Structure formats: structure tokens, C-alpha cells
Amino acid sequence: MSTSLLILTDFTPAADQALHYAAALAAPLGASLILLHIRRESLLDRDAFTGHIQHLSEGEVAAALEERTRGLAVPVQVESTVDGVSAAVADAAQRHQPALLVLGKPDTETTPDELVSSTSLTILRATRTPLLIIPINSTATVPPRRITIAADNNGFSLKPQTEPIRDLLHTLKPTVTLVHVVEPEENDECPQAHQAVLDSGLLRELPSVHTHGVRCRQIPQGILQGVSETQADMLLLIARRRSFLGQLFNRSVTSQVVLHGHVPVVLLPALD
Structure with a gap:
């Protein structure tokens, strides 16, 4: 089975950074990408606490996915789901058997730890698959040396x-x-x-x-x-x-x- 990386996106800057990181990592591994759009629930997102989450139409979602995958140097497959985080990720992981699940993490330093409903917890519970978390402020070299x-x-x-x-x-x-x-x-x-x-x-x-x-x-x-x-x-x-x-x-x-x-x-x- 060919190697793939499964990236979650909610079209935030943190998710976009995770996608570009995954593409740079996939190239030397000969891996493909699966970009999964999942409705925003808890993606370590402060907007989840303010009610400012933006809900997009199917057409807007398709356009946003096309915009983000255009020009990537590795093969990429896009998927979109209205399921919650656990069900959507578990289903995608079962179908694709990715080497890594990739998630972008926004800046949560100003959010009390007790308020952070961590998607990493949800994903580990649902899949037990290695999870790569990319902080929004990371400047780390990729692929890692x-x-x-x-x-x-x-x-x-x-x-x-x-x-x-x-x-x-x-x-x-x-x-x-x-x-x-x-x-x-x-x-x-x-x-x-x-x-x-x-x-x-x-x-x-x-x-x-x-x-x-x-x-x-x-x-x-x-x-x-x-x-x-x-x-x-x-x-x-x-x-x-x-x-x-x-x-x-x-x-x-x-x-x-x-x-x-x-x-x-x-x-x-x-x-x-």
C-alpha cells in the first residue's frame, strides 16, 4: 500500500500551514496527501468559545479546497464531510490507513488550558494513529534534519x-x-x-x-x-x-x- 498523509483542514491559517508542511514532508517520502475538510468543532480554536465560527456552503468549501491544493507538488485527494471530528477522522483513517494524521494548532497561549478542548485527544481516542501537530508559529525545517x-x-x-x-x-x-x-x-x-x-x-x-x-x-x-x-x-x-x-x-x-x-x-x- 502506498504511503499517505491525512491532513485535517478547517481553512484557518494553522490548517493551511499544516498542509504546506505535510506537502514538504511527503515529497521525500514519496507519499500522497488526503486533505479532509471537517466542520469546525474544537480544532484548538478560540473561535469555538466566541461563536465566531464561519459556516460555508458546499460550493464555498469546494472552492476553498481547490484553492489550497492548486500547485502542490505531490498528489493530493480532497474529501469533505459534515460528520463530527471523531467519526470523520476514524472513517478516513480506516479507509486510507495513513502513515500520519496531520493537524495545525493555532496559538492557544492566551487560552486557559482548562478551556482547550483538544482535537489531539479526540483523534488519538478515535484512531490510535500517529498524530503530527504543527504549531502556527513553528519555523522548523521540513523535512526535519x-x-x-x-x-x-x-x-x-x-x-x-x-x-x-x-x-x-x-x-x-x-x-x-x-x-x-x-x-x-x-x-x-x-x-x-x-x-x-x-x-x-x-x-x-x-x-x-x-x-x-x-x-x-x-x-x-x-x-x-x-x-x-x-x-x-x-x-x-x-x-x-x-x-x-x-x-x-x-x-x-x-x-x-x-x-x-x-x-x-x-x-x-x-x-x-
Whole structure:
């Protein structure tokens, strides 16, 4: 089966940036794009709280899709649905089996975390497929040359849907650094966290992986500090079940990194 990337769009600037990022990423991967228009419900959009969401006619939607796909250098298929986020994404993911779901994230820094109804939570629940989130203010290089993986000392197993991420790493051959927020007595080489990632099979066939320990009181801030210190173009974050199935998603490490990070983040759903 050929590789594809599924991009969600609500025609906002954040969604447009995600589309252009996906097109640039798809080219070296030999992948095609599926651009899915989904009615705006919660796409981390402040307009959802103000009632300013614009509802478009079918003709306006078709014109907007044509405008955004015109001139793209990779094959693209467009779809539109009136279903909600969960149903629409689950259906598209089942039909296309994409390597990645791609979502643009607008600036939510001025929106209290407790008010953010995160589409990333909804999508992970619905599909358990790797999710690439592109912040609106990101200036990261694409395709990424430096990828950072955040890991703790706990082992994990990845779902079969994450296999294309191994292919992505093998094809792009970026510099890969494992970042771990360490305790004061720990070694900066992070041997236990490194072994946990190796045991997962995520780094299979990669020639070498660097390690980088970060000392920080708060794990989310430590991860973001590590992203900055390693000059990462992309962050890979293991999304454990408690992060995206629990009721306290907005307080989890995963959500805090997604909400406050400034580089593209790939959420890899773990089995445990």
C-alpha cells in the first residue's frame, strides 16, 4: 500500500500551514496527501468559545479546497464531510490507513488550558494513529534534519500503526537525540530511558542515537528545554494511554508539551 498523509483542514491559517508542511514532508517520502475538510468543532480554536465560527456552503468549501491544493507538488485527494471530528477522522483513517494524521494548532497561549478542548485527544481516542501537530508559529525545517525523542525510564510497546514512523526515520536519516528529564543523581547518558526506546523497536536500523539529559523540576518544561537545546526540528513523544484516555488530559505531560511547544510534535500512541 502506498504511503499517505491525512491532513485535517478547517481553512484557518494553522490548517493551511499544516498542509504546506505535510506537502514538504511527503515529497521525500514519496507519499500522497488526503486533505479532509471537517466542520469546525474544537480544532484548538478560540473561535469555538466566541461563536465566531464561519459556516460555508458546499460550493464555498469546494472552492476553498481547490484553492489550497492548486500547485502542490505531490498528489493530493480532497474529501469533505459534515460528520463530527471523531467519526470523520476514524472513517478516513480506516479507509486510507495513513502513515500520519496531520493537524495545525493555532496559538492557544492566551487560552486557559482548562478551556482547550483538544482535537489531539479526540483523534488519538478515535484512531490510535500517529498524530503530527504543527504549531502556527513553528519555523522548523521540513523535512526535519534533527529529531528529538522524549523518553522516560519506563518501558513501552508501540501500536502496529506506528510502523510508518520507523520508515520515516529510515528514509529521512535525521540526527536523532533522545531527551530525558533526569534526576540529580542520574547519568546524562540516560541508559535506562535509552534502553526503553531501543526495546520498543522504534530506532530499529538507525545507525546511532545521541542522548541528552535535562535537569528540570517540571517534566513538560524539561522536555521543551531539551527540544531547544538539541535544536530539534521535530519532537517524537510517546503518548501513553493515561495521557489521552484519562479525564485529566489537559494536565498530562503530553498535553502540556502539545499546548506550549513551538516545533512539530508527533504523538506515538503506546499500547501501555
